[in-house]
Amino acid sequence: MEMTQPGFFDLSERYLALSECNDPLERLNGAIDWSLFQRDLQKAFKKIKKSAAGRKPFPRLLMFKVLVLQSLYNLSDAQTEFQLRDRLSFIRFVGLSLEDRVPDEKTIWAFREHLIKTNTYERLFNRFDAHLNRNGFCAAKGTIIDASLMPARIQRNNDDETAVIKAGCVPNDWLEQPKKVAQKDIDARWAMKDQRSIYGYKNHIGIDVEHKLIRAYEVTHAALHDSLLLPALMSQTQHQAHESIYADRAYQDHKTQRWLHQYGFASRLPYRRTRKKTLSAEQIQFNKAVSKVRIRVEHVFAFIKQSMHQRIIRCIGLTRARAKISLVNLVYNLCRYEQLTRLHCA
Numbered sequence: 001m002e003m004t005q006p007g008f009f010d011l012s013e014r015y016l017a018l019s020e021c022n023d024p025l026e027r028l029n030g031a032i033d034w035s036l037f038q039r040d041l042q043k044a045f046k047k048i049k050k051s052a053a054g055r056k057p058f059p060r061l062l063m064f065k066v067l068v069l070q071s072l073y074n075l076s077d078a079q080t081e082f083q084l085r086d087r088l089s090f091i092r093f094v095g096l097s098l099e100d101r102v103p104d105e106k107t108i109w110a111f112r113e114h115l116i117k118t119n120t121y122e123r124l125f126n127r128f129d130a131h132l133n134r135n136g137f138c139a140a141k142g143t144i145i146d147a148s149l150m151p152a153r154i155q156r157n158n159d160d161e162t163a164v165i166k167a168g169c170v171p172n173d174w175l176e177q178p179k180k181v182a183q184k185d186i187d188a189r190w191a192m193k194d195q196r197s198i199y200g201y202k203n204h205i206g207i208d209v210e211h212k213l214i215r216a217y218e219v220t221h222a223a224l225h226d227s228l229l230l231p232a233l234m235s236q237t238q239h240q241a242h243e244s245i246y247a248d249r250a251y252q253d254h255k256t257q258r259w260l261h262q263y264g265f266a267s268r269l270p271y272r273r274t275r276k277k278t279l280s281a282e283q284i285q286f287n288k289a290v291s292k293v294r295i296r297v298e299h300v301f302a303f304i305k306q307s308m309h310q311r312i313i314r315c316i317g318l319t320r321a322r323a324k325i326s327l328v329n330l331v332y333n334l335c336r337y338e339q340l341t342r343l344h345c346a
Contacts, residue, residue, distance in 0.1 A: 025089050028338050031341050036128060036131055037061065041124075045114070062095055065094045067108070071328055071331045072331050073308070076105075129215060137213060139213075139243075142245065143237060145204075145233055146247065146301075147204040148305075149191060152201060152321070154199050155188070165186045189222050201219060201222055204218040204233060205233070206237060207296070209246070212336060217329050219318070227251045230247070244268045245266065246293050247269050268293070270286070300332065308331065
């Protein structure tokens with residue numbers, strides 16, 4: 001059987017077939033104004049000297065969309081390169097044609113590392129958050145605070161090494177082995193979740209009640225208590241007077257309540273039952289009402305872990321983990337924004 005090279009109309013028919021199958025990447029591409037991120041991306045590479053030698057670099061916006069794909073499907077650099085060569089939906093999303101060269105895994109790694117060094121991920125997140133506010137997606141009906149564990153690769157250290165790491169130092173015998181240190185995550189910590197020990201980091205987020213968009217986030221090691229991050233999260237948001245704050249029982253303590261009262265927030269934290277004190281009927285009813293609202297944050301974490309497959313962090317160290325989770329939170333907001341605009345138009 002004679003094989004013929006696909007022509008322009010053959011490719012158009014395949015793209016049309018993808019569109020008829022309701023390609024989610026096409027919907028996302030159409031909903032987001034990607035030029036929003038152009039200024040911050042160009043600023044990140046402003047100090048790099050340009051040279052006429054060698055190949056021209058890929059457009060910054062194209063490379064950013066590659067990172068969006070990588071975060072959306074939790075792909076490694078090698079997998080991202082392969083999928084860009086293999087999948088028409090990926091090619092169309094980033095704006096490449098079949099004859100164009102594709103960023104290889106080293107190029108993807110170098111671009112991502114440069115954004116980490118220039119602290120660009122936070123600026124990109126804040127840029128899109130400002131865009132959300134301009135388009136009417138303001139956090140006007142309250143904020144929900146919660147945290148989710150992000151497991152990392154487990155480290156096999158002996159007791160002495162673990163004690164030194166917990167003290168914030170690097171074991172002496174590691175200092176002579178830089179390659180070993182590069183593969184050791186000394187920032188992650190152990191935490192208990194549902195009677196299971198998990199090693200990794202925490203993604204602390206604040207979402208608005210109405211739209212379920214992430215408006216603030218902090219990234220810490222897994223052992224840090226959730227309630228300690230509430231003031232930091234609230235300081236990032238443009239809150240209204242007497243705004244309602246929802247959270248689970250982990251945030252319910254006298255210090256948190258005093259802080260909320262001091263800054264004029266309406267506490268919607270559930271009451272805790274203790275051995276010495278049972279809850280009244282009114283308190284039980286209040287807890288039920290609060291839980292119906294607070295559960296919305298679980299939808300956010302479910303989308304991140306199930307739809308985006310973000311069940312483990314492959315990177316090493318808090319700096320890279322923060323960058324990774326920052327991008328995950330931004331990509332979630334991009335997807336949620338596409339959903340909200342689609343529902344608004346329906």
